[in-house]
Structure formats: C-alpha cells, structure tokens
Amino acid sequence: MKVVLRNDVDGLGYKGDIVSIADGYAQNKLIPQGLAYPASAGAEKEAEKMRQARELRASEEKAMAEEMATRMENETLTITVNAGEGGKLFGSVSATDISEALSDQKNITIDKKLITITESIKEVGTYQVGIKPHQDVDFTISLDVVAESN
Secondary structure, eight states: OEEEESSOBTTTBOTTOEEEOOHHHIIIIITTTTSEEEOOHHHHHHHHHHHHHHHHHHHHHHHHHHHHHHHHTTOEEEEEEOBOGGGEEEEEEOHHHHHHHIIIIIOOOOOGGGEEESSOEEESEEEEEEEEEETTEEEEEEEEEEEOOO
16 A cells, blocks of 8 residues: 655655555554555645655755854864862763753754763863764864863
C-alpha cells in the first residue's frame, strides 16, 4: 500500500514522502495515529508541496548554521567559574554552561545537545569545543575558563 507521510516516521521516511508499506502497518498503525494517509493522485501533488516546503526549510536552516559558523569562527568564549588553588574547578564546565554563555555573550541560541566537549573541563585554561548546529555544518570555538576573582 502506498501512503503519504504526514510526519517524520523513524525508519520509514520524512513528512511528505510517499512510501510503499505493508497494508496492515498502514491500516493498523500509521493511518489511525494520523501519521499517514492513503496516496492518491491529489495526495501525491500535496506530498510534493510538503517535500518542497521541507527542503526549503532545511536549506534555510543550513544557511543560518553556515552564517553562524562563519561569525563564530575566530571567536573566543569566556566562562568565569569558582576555582580552588592550582586552578582546579569545583565541578566542571558542562555543555549547558557553554550554551548559556553563548546565549549571554554572543546572543546565539544553541541546544546543549549540539555541543561536543572532547575532554572534561575541570581546570582553568583554554579549550576547544565543537558545535554542530546542522548535520552538514560544524565548527570549533575557543573556550577560556577563568577563575572567579574574590
């Protein structure tokens, strides 16, 4: 049976895709849950519009990610933390801390899940942190961790 997907379905396809699946899967799961509807001539035209809208949105998201990458390429982010003697931190710097610092200092909103910390940040110093705002775009920023002055 051919159906048009109304939403992204893991392992099957994306919104607007026309897929051939078993009749039972379509009739018992996808159609009742509102995830798909049977493909017809009119539905195929609507599916094409959904695909075009999805591709346009994806290209806009990629362009925004590329613009962010070029803007942040040579930037340094500074995080001030509580540290003891010898520059040891009380705790560590997390992706959440980096996300908040990006928001406060650079006015960039990045989900913490998109930030990659290769080595745990438990001392004062300079670190390289990877950010991947889009599946095709990733960049590295320099992170300066400085001790809070009392």
